[in-house]
Amino acid sequence: QKEVEQNSGPLSVPEGAIASLNCTYSDRGSQSFFWYRQYSGKSPELIMFIYSNGDKEDGRFTAQLNKASQYVSLLIRDSQPSDSATYLCAVKSSSGSARQLTFGSGTQLTVLP
Amino acid sequence: EPEVTQTPSHQVTQMGQEVILRCVPISNHLYFYWYRQILGQKVEFLVSFYNNEISEKSEIFDDQFSVERPDGSNFTLKIRSTKLEDSAMYFCASSGQGYQPQHFGDGTRLSIL
Numbered sequence: 001q002k003e004v005e006q007n008s009g010p011l012s013v014p015e016g017a018i019a020s021l022n023c024t025y026s027d028r029g030s031q032s033f034f035w036y037r038q039y040s041g042k043s044p045e046l047i048m049f050i051y052s053n054g055d056k057e058d059g060r061f062t063a064q065l066n067k068a069s070q071y072v073s074l075l076i077r078d079s080q081p082s083d084s085a086t087y088l089c090a091v092k093s094s095s096g097s098a099r100q101l102t103f104g105s106g107t108q109l110t111v112l113p
Numbered sequence: 114e115p116e117v118t119q120t121p122s123h124q125v126t127q128m129g130q131e132v133i134l135r136c137v138p139i140s141n142h143l144y145f146y147w148y149r150q151i152l153g154q155k156v157e158f159l160v161s162f163y164n165n166e167i168s169e170k171s172e173i174f175d176d177q178f179s180v181e182r183p184d185g186s187n188f189t190l191k192i193r194s195t196k197l198e199d200s201a202m203y204f205c206a207s208s209g210q211g212y213q214p215q216h217f218g219d220g221t222r223l224s225i226l
Binding site: 031032034036042043044045046049051088090092098099100101102103104105106 | 156
């Protein structure tokens with residue numbers, strides 16, 4: 001059973017601070033990792049994806065991957081109230097042709113003005 | 114920016130009735146997916162579809178479910194005899210070549226009475 005675990009939160013940070021969201025996964029062979037943002041009642045919106053160990057930056061967002069520790073994280077710099085949402089970690093199966101995503105339960109982030 | 118579109122946004126159906134959820138994937142995408150999210154729970158994979166056939170399906174996707182690409186643009190999910198526990202948000206997603214990330218539609222809220 002492939003598992004993706006996230007701290008459900010809620011995580012509260014003040015406006016302008018760095019928010020750090022964490023995710024661990026059980027399938028050691030997983031290759032692709034995604035962060036989606038989901039506002040209440042809305043669909044998942046792709047924020048970042050990362051395939052290689054290390055950091056990947058896109059604007060205020062940085063994804064970090066450590067395959068040896070089976071750990072992926074998302075940093076949000078200069079957090080804004082509009083960043084308040086649930087952040088979903090998703091992992092693509094390691095099986096060669098498989099493309100299904102396994103989602104974590106999400107971390108609810110609140111950015112306080 | 115191209116997007117996945119889903120109709121209807123909300124479907125209310127009596128238990129035991131058939132329902133068809135419709136999706137128009139992003140036009141140059143090749144892989145299509147259905148996920149569902151029961152209120153307050155994780156996003157769960159149902160099925161993936163490539164080259165006019167199912168490529169993967171989960172345990173949830175039993176004989177009551179079917180998918181079809183009836184023409185060059187639409188992708189449908191049919192539930193033959195709905196149950197109360199089928200009440201959920203159903204998301205369609207699509208992705209392009211290689212390991213490009215999946216993009217989600219706005220979802221259809223299915224309510225079974």
